[in-house]
Amino acid sequence: MNHSQGFLKDIQISCLVVGWLLSNTASIILSFRVWGGQSMTDSAPSWFFYSAEMIHSLFLINHLGDIFLEKHWKSVISRSVCDYFFEAREKAVDPENVPPVLQTPHHYLISIYRGKLFFLSVIQTEVPPLFVIEFLHRVADTFQDYFGECSESVISDNLVIVYELLEEMLDNGFPLATESNVLKEMIRPPNILRSVVNTLTGGSNVGETLPQGQLSNIPWRRAGVKYANNEAYFDVTEEIDAIVDKSGTTVSAEIQGVIEACVKLSGMPDLTMSFMNPRLLDDVSFHPCVRFRRWESERVLSFIPPDGNFTLMTYHISSQNLVAIPVYVKQSINFFEAGSCGRLDITIGPKQTMGKTVEDLKVTIHMPKAVLNANLTATQGNYTYDCTTKMLVWDIGKLNPQKLPNLRGSLSMQTGVPNPEENPSLNIDLKIQQLAISGLKVSRLDMYGEKYKPFKGVKYVTKAGKFQVRT
């Protein structure tokens, strides 16, 4: 262990030396330029030469710390800059704890962690950090959208498309085209059929026609959309974020709602969606297509939808409102000083389910380190205990109100280690179909601007978000 650290330090030192050498050469060139050109009238500060872009370079790093893709929008920045990041990564233990913004002598590193990958961007001058973070997430979203997932293998397989995408999304470090609809017109997402055809004919993924999307004032919708079946589906998904304390009282509870849309309508439809009870919506954010003013004045959503899947709006019902908690949990987890064992007893029952069944019920417990193994019996579903990650997962499935699921048994503990003081908290996952727990309802959806009659549908789902029971 010590060995490898020493080795690492050596590498860092050598990198620094190289960096120093290079910065020297750079200054030589600079002065050379000054003589070569007429004369430097402006007494520009030194960073002027480095500035003029927001995002300078992007590195994709996998969980092992390998850089498997790099892209520079200006001159090349050495990979060695990532060493600062690796250092912070090592210190943080958990990848989630790596500070998103790091300062190095010459650069700033802003990174995000998505799907076991780090997206690390290098910047050199002042830029709002959220700007970069938001953009990086948009890049990750785009990959997800294109390839179905955002992982190293999939990116490596589609390196060229990835590169083309990055080229379009950022121009000189400033975001250019980030709308998925515009991008898809320029660079077609891969699919099996096309890749077969392409290999046979030498065709390409790049769109044949030049995209028009960027030119219109509706950059999110492409022109000339045609469907045989015109349909518009909306999924209202609500997630309950709650903290329930030991005694079962709710410490805080919020609802995070999102309306995902899948709109396949021909032409340029102009849609209006209204709610039975828009008063519920405490705080909202919209896809750019939604007209703000109309919402503010009439509380209806009026928009020309993008083609395909998109997130129409998200809303937030804050802890100040009354939030129904669908299940209650009776639990007792005890660790005994003597005998180095513990007992666990958990029962879950329905609370405010609005008469629906609770499905996909799952309890996840992150046990203290001292817990070696679990010997439990579940009346319903099955449980697993992972000794390395200390994760106890109890997969229950459907909640039967007549026969409440129960998990009980003993925990074997490491001997000689003091008992953990804290009981682990329970994280609960659940799903309730056909219910928006906040009571939100879509009352109607109207379409203007086109003649055909579309098929419309709304689906409601309630899920547990960050639902935590303290013990």
Place this chain on the structure above:
Amino acid sequence: MTAMQKLLQLPVNAVNMVKTVQSQVQGQEEDKSPVLTPDSGQQAWYSALQPDELRHLRSGGTGGGGGGGGGGGDQEERAPLEEGGGSGGGSSFQTQPLRHDDLKEMLDSNKDSLKLEAMKRIVAMIARGKNASDLFPAVVKNVACKNIEVKKLVYVYLVRYAEEQQDLALLSISTFQRGLKDPNQLIRASALRVLSSIRVTIIVPIMMLAIKEAASDMSPYVRKTAAHAIPKLYSLDPEQKDQLIEVIEKLLADKTTLVAGSVVMAFEEVCPERIDLIHKNYRKLCNLLIDVEEWGQVVIINMLTRYARTQFLNPNINESLLEEGGSGDKTFYGSDEDEDEDEEEKEKKAEVAAMAKRKPYVMDPDHRLLLRNTKPLLQSRNAAVVMAVAQLYFHLAPKAEVGVIAKALVRLLRSHSEVQYVVLQNVATMSIKRRGMFEPYLKSFYIRSTDPTQIKVLKLEVLTNLANETNISTILREFQTYIKSMDKDFVAATIQAIGRCATNISEVRDTCLNGLVQLLSNRDELVVAESVVVIKKLLQMQPEKHSDIIKHMAKLTDNIQVPMARASILWLIGEYCEHVPKIAPDVLRKMAKSFTNEEDIVKLQIINLAAKLYLTNSKQTKLLTQYVLNLAKYDQNYDIRDRARFIRQLIVPTEKSGALSKYAKKLFLALKPAPVLESPFKDRDHFQLGSLSHLLNAKAGGYQELPDWPEAAPDPSVRNVEVPEWTKCSSREKRKEKKVEKPFYTDSEGESGPTESADSESDSATGSESSSGSEESGSGSESEESKEASESEEEEEEEEEEEKKKKKKDLKKPVQESESEQSSEEEERKHQRKSKPRKSESESESDEDEESESESSQSESEDSESEAEVKKKKKPAESKPPPKPVKKESKKEKKEMSLLDLDDFEPAPSPQVTPVNTFLSNSLVTDLEGLSLSDSVLSPATIAPSSTLKSYELLHRITGEGLSVEYCFSRQPFSPDANMVAVQMQFTNNASSDTKNLHIEDVKLQSGMRVKEFPEIELLPAGETATAVMGIDFCDSTQAANFQLCTHTRKFFVSIQPPVGELMRPVFLTENEFKKEQGQLMGMNEITEKLTLDVKCRNEHTIVQRVTTAANLSRVPCGSDKECSPPLPPPDHPVHRFAGRTVTSGSLVLVTVATKEEGAAQLTVNCEKMVIGTMLVKDILQALTQ
């Protein structure tokens, strides 16, 4: 130049020439020598090389043989890096040159598919960070390839390597130059994009020319690309700055949203100091903002924040002055308080008079424009945009309006953890300055065990900043759960936080201290150590009281090993040795024993302890001290040796020792000031929030300082635009212009001073309605003029608008009416503007011709917009202008402190608006129309503001001798006792002196009733407002609770009588449950009343709103059975159901409102408690019919 031109004329595939250049260029191995700066091109590399390496490379290059690809030397270097990359599989260095040959062959072939395959492999190499520079000649030939994808990949390659191979890169330039002339705008744009991305100094003149041409291109997309190219050129050659500024100036004048974001970005990069360029475009940028793409919005908002800081006055500057004024006018208020309206009016007049004397603050209309136009962007899905607006409001808005951003920021906390991290940092800074803003969202900052540590610590920071007397108990309860966490770093931070709460809030100091002392017996050493450090700081505040804690800690020295904690304990014992006279010498004895094994900081403290004991108790400790000092004398650490030497001289009197030793006691045992535990985020707001510099708390390169507000506002007329034909700004601007150009237009304007006119302009039409009749007539005639010029189709639009207006008017209550109407109108207009060009665009084929057409249509719609404005101005003149909103408006603008005078203002009959909310800026009021949901944050320091809260007066300013108290039922569960109704009281001290010791005494209650008093408010400074929450158990009756409200000087008899609707809390029932319950509460328990609904109250949500305002009930969702079907139109006569339980006994209260034809309706209340039922029926009836 000539050489370059020659190069440009070369045929694209000048293979021979390429070959010769190639062999020279081979040596540029880049992989192992990462380039840090953009400017290190070819020469850089050569000059950096060691001479013998150079030789090696050269010989390798020639030895490898002409076209053979890489020379031997650089192949060797590359080989290990190339492994595994590409399709080669098990490659060794022998195969390397072959493989590249392979690629070259493919590139030279005639088949596009082969070329494409080769290019794909090359791009993959680049992506993996491998060197492909030796392929440059082969690749560059394909720049003219017909296949789009090949072409694109060649571009990628070119941009990457052009800098290194400048001469060869020039071969491609002619292709791009041709592209710049292409009839297709997209090809023109992409040619410019690639051309400007090639960092080759020699083409700077070509780029400059291309940018200039593109800046006046017909297509906005090409102009956008030109704006993008500006910073690229600037970084390549800063000498072009002056010319580039010209281009920027030109593009800034562009009217399309497409260009706006990009050009402001260029402005920020090239000439952020040239703020004067913005003047003329300021209003346009504000108005375009909402339609600009999201990334551009961020840049524009950040730039406008800086701009506003240089151009406008600090909106909060007159606060202190106003407070004085407020109390000065008090006698005046006292003389007539009979009617609110009257008083309001006079108040306003008095203010105006006072203002005139004082040179008051009047918000520049342009400042207001910015605030209003950015506000909707808080709803953006893009976190960066939300943050940008939030910082703009934080830095620019009047105090009372900043609150709107809290909700949006809290929403971002649900986002990715990186976003959370940045947002929390900013919230932490904001919450120090404006605590009230985030207080209602306290619970959103509660910590989950699954949060990453860095998020936990930041949330903790925010919670600590938000802690005050009212919420400290809940916060401490939370902290208690956090202390048990497994995450020890987080526990340490929690202990620190508790320490900070304890120092800031004196009431809980003892509780916190006790809690921390308990932690001393914790098993985890880190926890103990951290507690010791914090306890040390707390004890310093009042050591006398806590000698037993010090004793307890002395015992800990045996066990605790953490140096910092040991040092802290020793310091404590030394400092307060007179409180523990017996233990201290013993501790020193033990420490002397282990001295040599201690850490340095502990050693230093041992010496300190010894010295202090020697001074106070030399009899017992003389020898020990000598011993310790001797040990220290030979310590390895020179600090410790020095300290020992110094202390020996100071405390041990010898013949040599001078005057100092006399003062040794004073030196060592001086009273030390208690430490101030401060947030690390204090004063961070001198950095622009949301910036990188703020996050790092250090100036980042290129950070533009946020300027201070100017003393006097610069001339606002610089923002006037000369050519009014197309200006899309509101008519305000026009009016202003007219004022400048024809001051004779209205007499009154000439007469009234600059402040007066500014005031009348201040916010759209209200100003003109308000101030003087002559001005009104002036604007009227003006509107007529321009009306004649209008076109018929636009008038149609307007008619629609007016219809809408009328409808709205019907719905709205008078107070709100004109304000909200006007702003909503304006928004509608904007909306129209937004949608109209869209429509025209969508119809068009987006060719250039159409482009210009759509542009013109836009300007048309803009005309119509100003038309509408004019008309609107006229309208209020025709219809009776309600006097009240005018007052409101101007009042708000001049004096947000008038918030405090609210209690004189009878709550309006409509449930939609509470007095508090009428104070929101007019843009806020827009939110209130329809549904007053979003702006609850505004009322300062409320715990649970729900905009439908009615406030009642408890103590009037006059009877309270300057102290006014109002209360409302916050409808929050009262946490200490669930059976109590929470009453939120707001104390305002209008007097000129401070009020102290506010508390409750002598509570007189009916039997069974109970009261939980609020904690005593120690000090309420003059002009300040404080909030407190008390709980009252009314026993489900409407009997009043009587008590005395005491200050340090006086007692006031007051009483709180609850409306029946407040005696219940909402419960959530489904329709079926509701019906079932209702079935059990028939007969005597059911009260039914027929009624005719008020005209304004026939739509669903007004009914719901009125009922829920009258009583604290929750709506029962209806029709929850038919979920998945496509949405049905609502039934014609819906039935509304509401449910609740009484607070004390928990009896169900069920309310049903069944609507029928023509406003007829039936109200049913089912409740076990018949008295409550009867009273509730009465109240709801009144709410629905008035």
